[in-house]
Amino acid sequence: MPRRSRSPPGNDLPLSHALILKAALLTIGYIEENGPIGLTPTKALKRYFVAWAAEAFEWPGYMVEDLYAVNKVLNEHDFPPLVILHEVLLSAKLARHFKGTLRLTDLARKLQLEPARLWMLLTTHLLFVVDHSP
Structure with missing residues (x-):
């Protein structure tokens, strides 16, 4: 069970530096605009995404040019921040796998409009719920 933390007061947090929040918001926006993201048979996100x-x-540390210097195509495991985000989105019940796709939940759609609350949920799951042993 994740620890309960107090919500930050208002939306005055310097969230522009919260990379996991930015990535989550971009992913939520992508799914809202383009529909569910396809999954491979092993449930990894498809290469186009x-x-x-x-x-x-x-x-930072994962510039596109550097990633393609090592890989001809990018799979999810080639971009570790996306692996972490995928796991956190599932853990926090912001997304789910359904019929070979990654889909948003109603909670994700709601929290998209409340970045401070979304950030608190993401960080709580990242710190206290996700298994960091691998």
Whole structure:
């Protein structure tokens, strides 16, 4: 069970530096605009989305040019921030797997409009729920 933490006061947090929040919001927006994201038979996100995410997330240490310098195509495991985000979205019940796709839940749609609450949920699950042993 995740620990309960107090919600931050208002939306005055400097959330522009919260990379996991930015990635989650971009992913939620992508699904809202383009529909569910396809999954491989092993339930990894399909390459078209991994390529999009690598460019859109602009994650420090994982620049698109560097990723493609090592890989001809990008799979989910080639972009570790996406692996973590995928796990956190599922753990926090913001997304679910259904018929070979990753789909948003109503909670994700609601919290998309409340970034401070979304950030609290993401970080709580990232810190206290996700298994960090691997």
